[in-house]
Amino acid sequence: MxxxxxxxxxxxxxxxxxxxxxxxxxxxxxxxxxxxxxxxxxxxxxxxxxxxxxxxxxxxxxxxxxxxxxxxxxxxxxxxxxxxxxxxxxxxxxxxxxxxxxxxxxxxxxxxxxxxxxxxxxxxxxxxxxxxxxxxxxxxxxxxxxxxxxxxxxxxxxxxxxxxxxxxxxxxxxxxxxxxxxxxxxxxxxxxxxxxxxxxxxxxxxxxxxxxxxxxxxxxxxxxxxxxxxxxxxxxIGTMNLLRALPTQKQNGRIRFAIGPFWQPVIALDGTTLLPPDRAVTLGIRPEDLVLTELKGDEVLNTTVLSVAFHGRSLRVQVEAAGGQALFADIPREGEQARLVPGQAIGLALKKDVRPPVFMH
Ligand SMILES: Nc1ncnc2c1ncn2[C@@H]1O[C@H](COP(=O)(O)OP(=O)(O)OP(=O)(O)O)[C@@H](O)[C@H]1O
Ligand SMILES: [Mg+2]
CATH class of the missing domain: 3.40.50.300 (P-loop containing nucleotide triphosphate hydrolases)
Known part of the structure; x- marks a missing residue:
């Protein structure tokens, strides 16, 4: 400057x-x-x-x-x-x-x-x-x-x-x-x-x-x-899901993060960040960076719908992941996706190329 x-x-x-x-x-x-x-x-x-x-x-x-x-x-x-x-x-x-x-x-x-x-x-x-x-x-x-x-x-x-x-x-x-x-x-x-x-x-x-x-x-x-x-x-600033996670194995230059209590490896990031292994961190994930996906797969967060709120162009869905961590996801209103109901099991994944910030403790 x-x-x-x-x-x-x-x-x-x-x-x-x-x-x-x-x-x-x-x-x-x-x-x-x-x-x-x-x-x-x-x-x-x-x-x-x-x-x-x-x-x-x-x-x-x-x-x-x-x-x-x-x-x-x-x-x-x-x-x-x-x-x-x-x-x-x-x-x-x-x-x-x-x-x-x-x-x-x-x-x-x-x-x-x-x-x-x-x-x-x-x-x-x-x-x-x-x-x-x-x-x-x-x-x-x-x-x-x-x-x-x-x-x-x-x-x-x-x-x-x-x-x-x-x-x-x-x-x-x-x-x-x-x-x-x-x-x-x-x-x-x-x-x-x-x-x-x-x-x-x-x-x-x-x-x-x-x-x-x-x-x-x-x-x-x-x-x-x-x-x-x-x-x-x-x-x-804005709505941010703060998820406690544990960095686990590094594969093909990607670090996978496990979410408790079953520590499923649900999210993977390009592993350029230096993280001490096996130390819990917090991931910051925006609701708009999550997408609805099938209930299976390695990098899928299995959740249960708690509530669905109308947010204009999208639906703000509150879900609970295994272990009780609650988070928000913004889902487009089109088609099948618009028919989510509380109690329903859904899979969420991180949008491609999104790199959530990682906070150390
Ligand atoms: N003259 C003063 N004597 C003692 N404490 C003060 C004085 N002026 C401010 N403070 C304290 O300093 C802190 C910062 O106050 P400040 O007015 O800068 O806050 P702010 O960020 O503008 O908050 P707000 O959004 O409520 O206006 C507060 O805890 C306030 O109580
Ligand atoms: Mg003031």
Whole structure:
């Protein structure tokens, strides 16, 4: 990567009382990137944003912008703006006054302010709301005004904390597309916090998955989905079956995995991965990577159907393998396959060329 626009260098945050909010965070954010921070509640997403913005000072480590240490700079002295989750608009000011506020603080001339307010309202799709009262706006419109207010100052970096969480599902999806479009159009670097993995996957150039104050993995969406680095990431992104298995004999360059309690060799992978023999591992298998097959054969997982759920183009079938491991398989709705019933015995096999991630214990 070229030199980072923003770098977090070994950033830790211990709160008064001793709670560790962030533990040695290293993160490079490139100019023009749309980066999302994703993780469960309390994992440190907002704390990371607050450290970048300067509302929180790290206990250890540095925050660098263009290679310059800005750890000690006040928030207002950083070329960074934040869109807060609750928008934090001034209710007694109208739309244009809200947007102009930061510019007047910077002593920008009134003609220039009018021009920039008009331009930014067009950008967010609200050209006719210049004089509107904040109270008269819908949730989605308030969201856009908050965005306009942050963008009008032309920050190098825009921070967004759960910007879409107050919106209903359809507006939310629409605004995701809008945000992405705006970001690409402006070329501004966006860092967005979300705990919605679908949102992060659809909108981001890269995603940082956090867990308990640490970074688990930083990667583009498809890499996170296909090659999760840890079991935590695997279970957090999409639906993933986690199967305990034992690597057994290696044949023709393929390792076979046995699933308990009968330790049938049910799955085989090309054996490029170095695995210690006879040590249990966990295989991560996506529901869409399993296919229905006959109830026999070496590399077939014999299972019993527990339930069948309608999932649009496919059926999500929950099955139980010998030994009680439950897993999901997505089965196309066509023909015979659509007539699965609970209690039925079915065979499942891994689709050809699929290489599930293997997690060591
Ligand atoms: N000022 C503070 N004093 C003490 N503990 C704090 C403070 N701010 C945050 N924490 C704790 O630090 C941890 C991380 O908080 P943070 O707000 O960054 O989480 P988050 O990932 O944004 O979660 P959510 O998805 O719920 O917003 C939490 O356990 C939180 O309780
Ligand atoms: Mg938060």
């Amino acid at each position: 070229a030199e980072a626009l923003l770098r977090l260098d070994h950033v830790s945050k211990v709160f008064a009382g001793g709670h560790v909010g962030l533990e040695s965070i290293d993160l490079d954010i490139a100019q023009g990137e749309f980066l999302s921070l994703l993780g469960p509640s309390g994992c440190g997403k907002t704390t990371t944003l607050r450290v970048i913005a300067g509302f929180e000072s790290p206990t250890q480590g540095r925050v660098l912008l263009d290679g310059q240490d800005m750890t000690a700079l006040r928030p207002c002295d950083r070329p960074i703006n934040t869109v807060f989750q609750d928008y934090a608009l001034f209710p007694h000011m109208n739309v244009s006054q809200n947007i102009a506020f930061g510019l007047s603080l910077r002593r920008v001339g009134s003609a220039e302010i009018r021009r920039r307010v008009k331009e930014v309202l067009e950008l967010v799709g609200l050209p006719d709301k210049v004089q509107a009262r904040i109270g008269s706006l819908s949730g989605g419109q308030k969201q856009r005004v908050a965005l306009a207010r942050a963008l009008v100052c032309q920050p190098r970096l825009l921070l967004l904390d759960e910007p879409l969480s107050a919106l209903d599902a359809s507006l939310r999806e629409h605004m995701q597309t809008e945000l992405k479009r705006l970001q690409k159009e402006l070329g501004t670097t966006f860092v967005m916090v979300t705990h919605d993995q679908t949102e992060a996957l659809s909108i981001s150039d890269r995603i940082v998955v956090m867990n308990a104050g640490r970074i688990e993995q930083i990667a583009p969406p498809d890499v996170l989905y296909d090659r999760p680095a840890t079991q935590f990431v695997a279970s957090f």
